Amino acid sequence: xxxxxxxxxxxxxxxxxxxxxxxxxxxxxxxxxxxxxxxxxxxxxxxxxxxxxxxxxxxxxxxxxxxxxxxxxxxxxxxxxxxxxxxxxxxxxxxxxxxxxxxxxxxxxxxxxxxxxxxxxxxxxxxxxxxxxxxxxxxxxxxxxxxxxxxxxxxxxxxxxxxxxxxxxxxxxxxxxxxxxxxxxxxxxxxxxxxxxxxxxxxxxxxxxxxxxxxxxxxxxxxxxxxxxxxxxxxxxxxxxxxxxxxxxxxxxxxxxxxxxxxxxxxxxxxxxxxxxxxxxxxxxxxxxxxxxxxxxxxxxxxxxxxxxxxxxxxxxxx
Amino acid sequence: xxxxxxxxxxxxxxxxxxxxxxxxxxxxxxxxxxxxxxxxxxxxxxxxxxxxxxxxxxxxxxxxxxxxxxxxxxxxxxxxxxxxxxxxxxxxxxxxxxxxxxxxxxxxxxxxxxxxxxxxxxxxxxxxxxxxxxxxxxxxxxxxxxxxxxxxxxxxxxxxxxxxxxxxxxxxxxxxxxxxxxxxxxxxxxxxxxxxxxxxxxxxxxxxxxxxxxxxxxxxxxxxxxxxxxxxxxxxxxxxxxxxxxxxxxxxxxxxxxxxxxxxxxxxxxxxxxxxxxxxxxxxxxxxxxxxxxxxxxxxxxxxxxxxxxxxxxxxxxx
Numbered sequence: 049x050x051x052x053x054x055x056x057x058x059x060x061x062x063x064x065x066x067x068x069x070x071x072x073x074x075x076x077x078x079x080x081x082x083x084x085x086x087x088x089x090x091x092x093x094x095x096x097x098x099x100x101x102x103x104x105x106x107x108x109x110x111x112x113x114x115x116x117x118x119x120x121x122x123x124x125x126x127x128x129x130x131x132x133x134x135x136x137x138x139x140x141x142x143x144x145x146x147x148x149x150x151x152x153x154x155x156x157x158x159x160x161x162x163x164x165x166x167x168x169x170x171x172x173x174x175x176x177x178x179x180x181x182x183x184x185x186x187x188x189x190x191x192x193x194x195x196x197x198x199x200x201x202x203x204x205x206x207x208x209x210x211x212x213x214x215x216x217x218x219x220x221x222x223x224x225x226x227x228x229x230x231x232x233x234x235x236x237x238x239x240x241x242x243x244x245x246x247x248x249x250x251x252x253x254x255x256x257x258x259x260x261x262x263x264x265x266x267x268x269x270x271x272x273x274x275x276x277x278x279x280x281x282x283x284x285x286x287x288x289x290x291x292x293x294x295x296x297x298x299x300x301x302x303x304x305x306x307x308x309x310x311x312x313x314x315x316x317x318x319x320x321x322x323x324x325x326x327x328x329x330x331x332x333x334x335x336x337x338x339x340x341x342x343x344x345x346x347x348x349x350x351x352x353x354x355x356x357x358x359x360x361x362x363x364x365x366x367x
Numbered sequence: 368x369x370x371x372x373x374x375x376x377x378x379x380x381x382x383x384x385x386x387x388x389x390x391x392x393x394x395x396x397x398x399x400x401x402x403x404x405x406x407x408x409x410x411x412x413x414x415x416x417x418x419x420x421x422x423x424x425x426x427x428x429x430x431x432x433x434x435x436x437x438x439x440x441x442x443x444x445x446x447x448x449x450x451x452x453x454x455x456x457x458x459x460x461x462x463x464x465x466x467x468x469x470x471x472x473x474x475x476x477x478x479x480x481x482x483x484x485x486x487x488x489x490x491x492x493x494x495x496x497x498x499x500x501x502x503x504x505x506x507x508x509x510x511x512x513x514x515x516x517x518x519x520x521x522x523x524x525x526x527x528x529x530x531x532x533x534x535x536x537x538x539x540x541x542x543x544x545x546x547x548x549x550x551x552x553x554x555x556x557x558x559x560x561x562x563x564x565x566x567x568x569x570x571x572x573x574x575x576x577x578x579x580x581x582x583x584x585x586x587x588x589x590x591x592x593x594x595x596x597x598x599x600x601x602x603x604x605x606x607x608x609x610x611x612x613x614x615x616x617x618x619x620x621x622x623x624x625x626x627x628x629x630x631x632x633x634x635x636x637x638x639x640x641x642x643x644x645x646x647x648x649x650x651x652x653x654x655x656x657x658x659x660x661x662x663x664x665x666x667x668x669x670x671x672x673x674x675x676x677x678x679x680x681x682x683x684x685x686x
Contacts, residue, residue: 174519175519176518176519188617190617192511192516192517192518192523193514193516193517195512197511197512197618198511198512198619199495199511199618199619199620199652200493200494200495200619200620200621200655200656201619201651201652201655202619203619203649203651203652204511204617204618204619205617205619206616206617206619206649206652207616207617208616209612209613209616209647209648209649210613210616210617211531211609211610211612211613211647211648212530212531212533213532213533214531214532214605214606214609215605216643216646216647220646220647224616224647224649225647286533286534287533290530290533291530293528293530294528294529294530294613295617297525297526297527297528297529297543298507298509298523298524298525298526298529298614298617299516299518299523300517300518300519300520300521300522300523300524300525301518301519302519324535327535327539328528328530328535328539328543328544329528329530330522330525330528330543332520332522333518333520333522333525336519336520337519
């Protein structure tokens with residue numbers, strides 16, 4: 049059985065074929081370039097047509113697609129903020145024009161990340177698992193009893209909005225409290241605050257124009273023992289630990305997988321995050337959960353999309 | 368079809384018979400008295416034998432039981448901290464000795480509260496709904512896509528452990544941050560702190576010996592416009608709002624039902640809690656959710672247990 053997984057990102061479309069054991073048979077990356085709206089839809093349907101027409105890797109029996117935003121399962125439409133014209137894009141309708149009788153299933157990238165990790169990554173076989181994606185923004189893909197948590201309108205897992213520090217500040221309005229402090233952009237914001245407070249500091253971060261300060265530069269400074277970077281990372285570990293603790297207490301998961309652009313450089317901090325979480329979380333759940341980095345990295349999306357396809361084809365329904 | 372619902376509490380066993388439309392046919396309350404361990408099991412099996420032997424309300428076709436603690440679905444055992452000797456009680460085995468071929472299903476009281484409200488109460492027909500129980504302690508019963516959220520080891524929904532106020536304090540070790548501040552006991556604790564801070568205060572709460580201070584007295588003072596009580600309730604509304612916001616952002620529920628001993632007197636504050644939550648939560652999810660008091664009050668448990676029984680009998684599997 050050949051499965052097709054697609055992971056649409058803001059800059060490229062990743063495509064991969066797998067057998068039903070999760071062995072990759074073929075991979076490709078197609079840059080989006082300046083495409084938007086229906087051109088991006090055309091890129092997807094064009095690639096599907098080509099692959100469905102080829103028998104090189106066996107007949108494709110099921111298709112899964114990950115999208116960078118929200119997938120509305122009831123009407124097959126997609127909201128993807130980083131693709132122009134995809135406020136309410138009818139992706140399922142477009143795709144089904146070229147897929148004929150081959151079944152297609154779509155879900156959010158976050159959902160696919162945790163499905164991928166639970167199929168072939170660091171949450172293998174785990175039916176209650178959470179993928180905490182920390183990059184420019186923060187979100188989570190959540191599996192409960194083997195199923196993706198959708199909520200009443202497909203927007204469950206918006207963990208960037210977690211309330212962790214009272215009282216409320218207007219700074220939280222646009223992205224939520226947790227994301228304000230502990231996303232990639234949040235690290236830059238927090239660094240500016242710590243720089244103001246640490247007036248005696250003369251290190252390299254002081255010389256970077258505020259608008260150019262990035263999480264990457266803070267991590268580089270951290271690895272050089274920079275005192276501002278150390279304080280910023282200490283604060284981030286506190287927020288990541290509190291947020292992870294809340295996921296542990298609420299969901300009682302077997303695994304939390306840390307991924308996204310920041311894990312990456314924050315991966316060696318996972319034991320520190322666990323130590324912070326252990327202070328806050330329900331103690332029995334905390335002893336049972338394990339915290340892991342993503343095993344699949346940038347490939348988690350295509351793996352998860354292929355696993356969606358596998359489940360949709362009626363195989364391996366239970367994880 | 369006659370359904371039997373039982374709700375075991377720390378002081379009494381509530382028993383009720385329903386038809387499959389949720390109409391109560393019979394109710395009784397049996398005080399536990401000084402019973403513990405197997406005597407409580409005997410009370411349950413005795414009541415079951417009597418009711419199964421009677422045909423007064425038609426033949427009982429399915430049985431559901433709510434327990435005040437954690438139900439381990441894998442082995443049928445119960446941990447119930449308020450019943451002596453129920454650290455790991457084999458309730459399912461005991462019950463099945465007397466139920467013969469009549470199917471039995473057991474779950475936690477929190478799970479039954481939200482099932483009851485979704486069957487016959489203020490979350491009627493809602494497949495994604497949360498019951499936030501605030502009393503001596505704080506916990507939640509969570510429905511996602513019509514199913515009770517269990518987690519990897521049946522202890523999901525431990526929302527009393529939510530991290531809401533950093534940095535960590537040793538005061539949170541025994542019960543969690545949210546419960547420390549905003550449970551019934553938390554209200555008494557917070558009142559002592561506010562009394563210390565408000566040194567000019569000469570009202571009635573000052574005269575109550577600290578060990579005797581209760582949430583009920585604080586609510587009475589609040590209704591008399593007492594300034595200490597007003598500040599305590601303001602702080603509680605902030606915590607309840609932040610916690611509800613986190614449930615909204617993470618689960619995207621259709622309804623949150625407020626119940627437990629404090630709702631009750633805190634019910635008129637639900638609009639204030641909503642206002643606080645709306646500052647913090649994912650805005651689209653927030654607009655879609657409604658916050659409601661429990662419709663079933665102390666009966667939510669027997670209704671939920673009967674609905675468990677109905678689902679287990681294969682009827683109305685989907686909410």
